[in-house]
Every structure is written in structure tokens, then in C-alpha cells.
Amino acid sequence: MLRVARLLAAKDLRIEARSRIVTNQVLPFAAIVMVMFAFALNSDAVVSRVAPGLVWLATLFSLLVLVQRAFAIESADGATDALRAAGVDPAGIFLGKAMALAVQLAVLEIVLLLSAVVLYRAQLRLSGVVLLVTTLVAATCGLALVGTLYGGLAAGVRGRETLLPLLLLPVVAPVLIGATRATEAALGTGGAAVADGWPWVGLLAVFVALFGVGGTLAFGPLIEE
Amino acid sequence: MDHVVHLSNAVAVLGQFPVLAGANLTVDRGEIVLLQGPNGAGKTSLLRLCAGLLPLARGEATVLGCDLRTNRESVRSRVGMLGHANGLYADLTVAENVRFWGATVRASRSEVTAALTRMGLAQRLGDVVVSRLSAGQKRRTALACLIARRAELWLLDEPHAGLDAAGRDELDATLREATSAGATIVVASHELERAGALATRVVEVVGGQIRELSSGPESSRPESTGPESTGPESGEAN
Numbered sequence: 001m002l003r004v005a006r007l008l009a010a011k012d013l014r015i016e017a018r019s020r021i022v023t024n025q026v027l028p029f030a031a032i033v034m035v036m037f038a039f040a041l042n043s044d045a046v047v048s049r050v051a052p053g054l055v056w057l058a059t060l061f062s063l064l065v066l067v068q069r070a071f072a073i074e075s076a077d078g079a080t081d082a083l084r085a086a087g088v089d090p091a092g093i094f095l096g097k098a099m100a101l102a103v104q105l106a107v108l109e110i111v112l113l114l115s116a117v118v119l120y121r122a123q124l125r126l127s128g129v130v131l132l133v134t135t136l137v138a139a140t141c142g143l144a145l146v147g148t149l150y151g152g153l154a155a156g157v158r159g160r161e162t163l164l165p166l167l168l169l170p171v172v173a174p175v176l177i178g179a180t181r182a183t184e185a186a187l188g189t190g191g192a193a194v195a196d197g198w199p200w201v202g203l204l205a206v207f208v209a210l211f212g213v214g215g216t217l218a219f220g221p222l223i224e225e
Numbered sequence: 226m227d228h229v230v231h232l233s234n235a236v237a238v239l240g241q242f243p244v245l246a247g248a249n250l251t252v253d254r255g256e257i258v259l260l261q262g263p264n265g266a267g268k269t270s271l272l273r274l275c276a277g278l279l280p281l282a283r284g285e286a287t288v289l290g291c292d293l294r295t296n297r298e299s300v301r302s303r304v305g306m307l308g309h310a311n312g313l314y315a316d317l318t319v320a321e322n323v324r325f326w327g328a329t330v331r332a333s334r335s336e337v338t339a340a341l342t343r344m345g346l347a348q349r350l351g352d353v354v355v356s357r358l359s360a361g362q363k364r365r366t367a368l369a370c371l372i373a374r375r376a377e378l379w380l381l382d383e384p385h386a387g388l389d390a391a392g393r394d395e396l397d398a399t400l401r402e403a404t405s406a407g408a409t410i411v412v413a414s415h416e417l418e419r420a421g422a423l424a425t426r427v428v429e430v431v432g433g434q435i436r437e438l439s440s441g442p443e444s445s446r447p448e449s450t451g452p453e454s455t456g457p458e459s460g461e462a463n
Contacts, residue, residue, distance in 0.1 A: 007328050015316045018354070078310025085276050085312075086374060087301030088329050 008096025090220035128186035305376025327373030
């Protein structure tokens with residue numbers, strides 16, 4: 001299973017490196033979302049206060065684009081069917097696609113966080129670095145796992161482009177809440193202490209465990225006819 | 226018993242519609258069996274059933290010794306199916322695609338190179354991104370992936386479609402080589418003259434049932450004059 005996962009992840013990342021969809025389309029899209037938030041809120045104090053939430057909201061919007069893209073490369077020439085026909089372990093497919101998605105999301109989140117520092121004057125503090133990195137890792141894994149699961153679910157359905165946001169956004173609400181609160185604690189937004197963030201990381205870890213196990217078991221039946 | 230495929234009163238349904246309605250078919254090792262019949266007759270469904278992709282609703286079906294009633298997933302890694310789509314990644318090169326599909330069955334580097342060489346893709350086209358290939362070249366790449374996967378049973382749906390004359394000759398030679406190396410091939414095609422000349426046996430699929438037509442390439446020739454026949458040059462997409 002892990003061998004297949006590595007194979008799929010390497011293939012997806014190679015395709016992204018060659019097509020440059022993330023760097024040329026998704027990153028600019030996320031940056032535009034961040035700038036639009038700043039225009040809409042039009043207040044340094046407000047923007048600085050809500051910066052962590054805006055970072056994760058922009059991440060969620062970009063996740064939708066990334067998931068659509070991850071499954072479009074499989075369905076364009078019938079590769080999903082070919083993977084099934086070749087007897088490739090569906091759990092390996094799930095984990096491989098989630099791994100590739102996680103790498104892309106991690107790059108995106110780092111860029112968004114840095115843009116929040118520049119645009120929204122969010123403060124990074126040394127005492128919150130461990131919490132911030134842990135939050136990024138946990139939230140990235142959670143988003144990648146749930147995105148892959150629901151991307152696979154929507155991939156075989158007519159109207160998948162509009163169905164995916166409808167299915168995915170409500171499910172990732174716990175990640176949005178948990179990651180935002182933990183990031184606020186890490187950055188000290190509104191006087192939050194670092195210790196306040198760890199319970200939210202716990203919530204993210206539970207989410208990762210649930211969707212990691214559930215997705216690995218459910219992905220096979222999901223892509224079957 | 227060395228039947229590669231054995232179907233007995235096989236029934237398969239898509240939704241509520243029976244796509245195979247009591248199909249009987251036996252294919253032995255090394256055979257090239259041509260499936261002919263009108264559109265919607267059940268040829269593709271028959272191939273998908275044999276590939277373990279379509280569930281068996283009733284009847285009996287074994288492929289490469291695997292019982293499709295109980296464990297249709299286990300046959301998939303030993304079967305190579307090439308349908309209407311090629312299953313290729315447009316942003317990867319020809320060699321990367323073949324390497325990827327070979328890696329799914331742990332094919333060695335030399336096996337991948339041999340597959341590329343066999344389909345004439347090792348030299349100039351190996352490093353070309355698939356999105357830049359013609360339809361025929363994509364088909365050849367898909368066949369190279371099949372070779373790299375070391376499939377024991379090849380299930381081909383309109384394999385000549387999109388190939389030029391040279392590509393078709395190469396494909397026929399590849400299929401003959403594959404059978405002499407121990408593979409078994411079931412091919413669905415409307416190009417009866419070319420596929421019939423290749424086949425060791427011809428069966429007709431009509432209304433989800435199978436009728437034996439001949440046991441040799443010559444006897445399939447008269448069938449090629451039917452309304453479904455598109456002639457040897459049809460399907461040219463290049």
C-alpha cells in the first residue's frame with residue numbers, strides 16, 4: 001500500500017511540477033483572495049485581528065481548486081478506470097493522492113501565512129513557532145485527506161464541479177475552526193496564549209485520524225461502479 | 226482445464242438494464258478471439274466483466290482461475306484492458322507513463338525499455354509529453370503500458386482506432402508476438418477485415434448473448450460486409 005502511495009504521490013507531484021498549475025494559477029488565486037479580504041474589511045485593526053481566519057479561508061477556497069485538479073488529471077483520459085483495471089490498491093491511491101495534495105497545500109499555506117504578515121501585519125512570535133508548525137502539519141493532513149476522499153466521491157458524478165464545494169466545505173468546518181483558533185494562539189492574536197492552541201490541535205489530530213482511517217477503508221468502494 | 230476465460234450463463238446488469246443476458250464463452254490460452262456485433266450489443270460490457278470491473282449478477286464466470294462471483298478484484302492485476310480511453314497522463318512523457326504503469330506491477334527497468342522498444346517509442350518519442358502526441362501515438366503508448374504490465378489476458382476495445390496503416394501492422398505483429406509468448410487476447414472491433422485476419426476465432430455478441438461464428442480468420446471475412454463494418458481505414462484520427 002505504501003509503495004503504491006509513494007508511486008502515486010511522485011506521479012502527481014511530477015505532473016504538477018511540469019504543468020505548474022499550482023504556481024501559475026492556484027497561488028495567484030489565493031493571493032487575490034487575501035488582497036480582496038483586505039479591501040473588503042478596510043481596517044488595519046480588523047484585518048490584523050481576523051488574519052488567521054482569512055488565511056485558512058483562503059486555503060479552503062484554494063483546496064477546492066486543487067482537489068478538482070487532482071481528480072481531473074485522473075479522469076481526463078480514463079486513468080481512474082485504468083488504475084482500477086490494473087488492480088492498483090485503492091488505499092494506496094487514496095494515500096498517494098492525499099500525500100501529493102498535502103505537499104501542494106503546505107506550500108500554499110506558507111505563502112498565505114507570509115502574505116498575512118505582509119498584508120495584514122500579523123505578528124509571528126518565537127514562542128508560538130512549535131504550535132504554528134504543528135497546526136500547519138495537522139490541518140494540512142486533515143484537509144488533504146478529506147479533500148481526497150470527497151474528490152474521489154465527486155469525481156464519478158455528473159456536475160462534480162458544483163457538487164464538490166457543496167460536499168466538502170461543511171465537512172472541513174472543524175478544520176477551519178480548529179486551525180484558526182490554534183493559529184490565533186500561535187500568533188498571539190487578540191492576546192491569546194500559546195497554551196490555548198493545543199486543545200485545538202488535538203481536535204485537528206482526531207479529524208486526521210478519522211479521515212485517515214475512514215478514507216483508506218472507504219476509497220475502494222467509492223471508486224468502484 | 227486451461228481455460229483463460231469461462232463464462233456460463235453469465236448475467237451482468239448496468240442499473241436495471243441487463244448488458245449481458247446469459248452469455249456463454251470459453252477462451253483458451255494463446256487464442257485471439259474477436260468479438261463482433263452492433264453498437265450496444267454488450268461487447269464492452271463483456272470485456273469489462275472479464276477485467277473484473279463489472280460485477281457478475283448471475284451465472285458463472287472464471288478468468289485466469291479467479292471466480293468473478295466471489296473475488297473479481299484478484300484478477301485485475303493479471304489482466305490488461307485497453308478501452309476507448311488510453312489511461313495516459315497528458316503532462317507526463319511517453320517513457321514516464323510506461324514507467325508508471327510498469328511500476329504498478331514492479332516491472333523492471335529493462336522490461337519498461339523492452340515495452341517502449343516493442344512499440345517503437347524508445348527513441349524519438351520517449352521524451353515527448355503525451356499531450357503533444359497524435360491519437361495513433363497515444364494508442365501505441367497505451368499498448369506499451371499494457372506490455373510493461375505483463376498482462377496474461379489482453380482485453381482490447383477497438384485497438385486499431387486512431388492508428389495509421391503502419392501502426393496497425395505494428396499492433397497486429399505485437400498481438401501475435403504476445404500470444405506466442407503465452408498471452409491470450411480478446412478483442413472487440415468493428416474493423417472486421419483486419420481484426421478477423423488476426424483472430425483465431427470469431428464470436429458475435431448480440432443482445433447480451435454470445436454466438437460462435439468461426440474458428441479461423443478466413444471465415445470471418447464475409448461478416449465484414451455488414452452495416453457495422455467500417456473497413457480497415459476507419460477510425461483514423463491522425
